Amino acid sequence: MSxxxxxxxxxxxxxxxxxxxxxxxxRELEAAFEAAQRDPAFQAELGRYLRDYGGRPTPLYFAQxxxxxxxxxxxxxxxxxxxxxxxxxxxxVMGQGLLARRMxxxxxxxxxxAGQHGVATAxxxxxxxxxxxVYMGSEDIRRQSLNVYRMRLLxxxxxxxRSGSRTLKDAINEALRDWVTxxxxxxxxxxxxxxxxxxxxxxxEFQSVIGxxxxxxxxxxxxxxxxxxxxxxxxxxxxxxxxxxxxEDQTVELLGVEAAGEGLRSGRHAASLVAGxxxxxxxxxxxxxxxxxxxxxxxxxxxxxxxxxxxGPEHAYWKEQGRVKYEAVGDREALRAFRLLSELEGIMPAxxxxxxxxxxAKRARRMPMGARIAVILSGRGDKDIRTVAAAQGVRL
Numbered sequence: 001m002s003x004x005x006x007x008x009x010x011x012x013x014x015x016x017x018x019x020x021x022x023x024x025x026x027r028e029l030e031a032a033f034e035a036a037q038r039d040p041a042f043q044a045e046l047g048r049y050l051r052d053y054g055g056r057p058t059p060l061y062f063a064q065x066x067x068x069x070x071x072x073x074x075x076x077x078x079x080x081x082x083x084x085x086x087x088x089x090x091x092x093v094m095g096q097g098l099l100a101r102r103m104x105x106x107x108x109x110x111x112x113x114a115g116q117h118g119v120a121t122a123x124x125x126x127x128x129x130x131x132x133x134v135y136m137g138s139e140d141i142r143r144q145s146l147n148v149y150r151m152r153l154l155x156x157x158x159x160x161x162r163s164g165s166r167t168l169k170d171a172i173n174e175a176l177r178d179w180v181t182x183x184x185x186x187x188x189x190x191x192x193x194x195x196x197x198x199x200x201x202x203x204x205e206f207q208s209v210i211g212x213x214x215x216x217x218x219x220x221x222x223x224x225x226x227x228x229x230x231x232x233x234x235x236x237x238x239x240x241x242x243x244x245x246x247x248e249d250q251t252v253e254l255l256g257v258e259a260a261g262e263g264l265r266s267g268r269h270a271a272s273l274v275a276g277x278x279x280x281x282x283x284x285x286x287x288x289x290x291x292x293x294x295x296x297x298x299x300x301x302x303x304x305x306x307x308x309x310x311x312g313p314e315h316a317y318w319k320e321q322g323r324v325k326y327e328a329v330g331d332r333e334a335l336r337a338f339r340l341l342s343e344l345e346g347i348m349p350a351x352x353x354x355x356x357x358x359x360x361a362k363r364a365r366r367m368p369m370g371a372r373i374a375v376i377l378s379g380r381g382d383k384d385i386r387t388v389a390a391a392q393g394v395r396l
Contacts, residue, residue, distance in 0.1 A: 085120045106185045140171070146386075192312065203240070231356055232306060288311070306351075
């Protein structure tokens with residue numbers, strides 16, 4: 001569903017809006033990725049790492065008690081929280097890490113918000129023997145101190161970013177500055193379906209293992225495709241990976257869930273697709289949150305991984321085409337969903353997919369009992385315990 005004649009473009013979205021010094025590096029990366037996609041040896045090695053190191057395939061779990069509580073459709077959880085490292089991030093970083101080694105790069109840099117991408121990148125750097133450095137906003141470091149310590153234990157260097165809102169947007173800015181300076185020796189391992197081409201394409205392809213497994217598991221376990229797939233959307237990688245293999249299945253409804261934060265009218269949210277407008281951010285044209293002067297707006301979400309003012313360009317295209325619907329869930333609803341899944345199923349979700357759980361439970365009530373909703377449980381909630389406790393007035 002992307003343009004076959006303009007590589008890197010999805011309708012009017014995408015492209016490469018970067019300094020001239022990065023164009024050769026992006027072309028080199030595009031060529032390396034295309035060659036790797038055609039190379040059976042690369043695909044086999046990636047498959048081995050995802051299986052033997054990452055624990056794939058991840059299960060598809062029927063949440064019976066959550067289903068009974070919501071009423072209506074069956075709720076099935078695609079358990080990306082059980083992937084090594086606790087989130088879907090490993091799917092992408094192992095692919096890009098192997099690309100970095102294939103390209104002979106001596107150093108990997110990355111950005112992170114919730115810290116899960118940073119942890120996964122640190123794991124990939126460790127297992128592949130490539131030095132790794134991670135940029136992270138100081139506000140996210142405060143919120144996700146456990147993941148910062150995990151990165152350092154894994155051998156990565158973590159650089160605090162104290163500019164701007166001190167969150168993911170600013171971490172990406174610093175990582176891009178580093179890459180411009182050290183482009184010959186450094187591989188920039190971007191964590192979501194954002195940025196200049198070929199990153200949105202690469203990350204979606206590496207993450208599409210989620211949707212491919214989901215299709216097979218639904219057919220074997222349920223005897224049918226899902227009626228609805230729900231995934232949270234920050235930059236949009238877990239959702240893109242889940243949605244892409246189902247785009248041509250018109251009977252499968254696709255729903256992306258953004259962060260409404262403290263409410264769309266409050267201005268303290270991160271709902272780029274629901275409340276933003278087209279513009280250019282971090283090397284690509286997509287939907288983003290801007291003030292009336294066109295400056296990138298400050299964002300807020302209780303989930304650090306959703307606290308980003310833009311979104312992947314392919315999501316913008318899917319919105320314009322009407323193939324994927326997008327809505328927003330606020331902090332309070334996400335916290336309720338976090339507690340609900342913990343108490344009913346013994347599964348603590350990360351605050352990011354808690355937004356998807358909240359939206360899916362609401363939709364289940366409006367759907368018949370025979371319907372099937374697949375929810376992408378993109379990460380586990382260990383990293384968010386302090387945030388949840390603080391929100392509930394509990395001191396640890």
